[in-house]
Amino acid sequence: GAGVSQSPSNKVTEKGKDVELRCDPISGHTALYWYRQSLGQGLEFLIYFQGNSAPDKSGLPSDRFSAERTGGSVSTLTIQRTQQEDSAVYLCASSLEGHRLYEQYFGPGTRLTVT
Amino acid sequence: AQTVTQSQPEMSVQEAETVTLSCTYDTSESNYYLFWYKQPPSRQMILVIRQEAYKQQNATENRFSVNFQKAAKSFSLKISDSQLGDTAMYFCAFMVSGTYKYIFGTGTRLKVLA
Numbered sequence: 001g002a003g004v005s006q007s008p009s010n011k012v013t014e015k016g017k018d019v020e021l022r023c024d025p026i027s028g029h030t031a032l033y034w035y036r037q038s039l040g041q042g043l044e045f046l047i048y049f050q051g052n053s054a055p056d057k058s059g060l061p062s063d064r065f066s067a068e069r070t071g072g073s074v075s076t077l078t079i080q081r082t083q084q085e086d087s088a089v090y091l092c093a094s095s096l097e098g099h100r101l102y103e104q105y106f107g108p109g110t111r112l113t114v115t
Numbered sequence: 116a117q118t119v120t121q122s123q124p125e126m127s128v129q130e131a132e133t134v135t136l137s138c139t140y141d142t143s144e145s146n147y148y149l150f151w152y153k154q155p156p157s158r159q160m161i162l163v164i165r166q167e168a169y170k171q172q173n174a175t176e177n178r179f180s181v182n183f184q185k186a187a188k189s190f191s192l193k194i195s196d197s198q199l200g201d202t203a204m205y206f207c208a209f210m211v212s213g214t215y216k217y218i219f220g221t222g223t224r225l226k227v228l229a
Contacts, residue, residue: 106160
């Protein structure tokens with residue numbers, strides 16, 4: 001079946017503009033994660049959605065960052081008033097309930113460049 | 116707070132040889148999971164191997180195996196018979212059971228040489 005997809009694959013934006021990044025998880029996966037991967041760094045947890053529960057937003061770095069998950073499927077990560085330090089690869093991952101819950105399936109990422 | 120440390124930013128290994136990637140972590144929790152993820156140059160991360168902390172037996176997946184030392188909080192990955200396709204960034208990750216929040220190390224870039 002289809003894996004996790006993300007769009008766009010690359011995004012170049014000017015400082016101060018808003019951007020929206022999209023994630024389509026694997027069909028049936030109830031959990032969805034967003035991470036940020038900066039050059040030379042590991043993955044930084046941003047936000048976690050699980051079913052109909054309130055999302056865990058504890059990793060969002062500032063109030064310029066927000067995310068939604070509509071209908072328990074597609075998710076959008078929005079960054080308002082982008083700054084140069086927001087430049088990174090944004091990765092989305094999803095996972096399935098049950099004993100496989102702890103195995104994440106990652107998308108290819110969106111490379112964001114803020115100029 | 117939990118932390119994951121990968122002290123080897125880069126490594127290289129000859130094709131068909133064995134290489135071990137190091138990972139240490141810090142936690143006061145007793146129930147957790149440890150993972151190794153691989154990120155090839157194409158960027159898509161994939162799970163290599165998973166270890167439950169309550170299991171004493173080290174996990175193995177074909178050419179990949181781990182050396183899990185719970186007391187030492189060490190979780191190294193051994194790749195046997197290295198192949199060119201093993202060239203990638205390898206991330207060690209930790210998650211407290213039930214929290215669903217992964218903590219990743221900074222990665223080790225492995226290059227397999229022909």
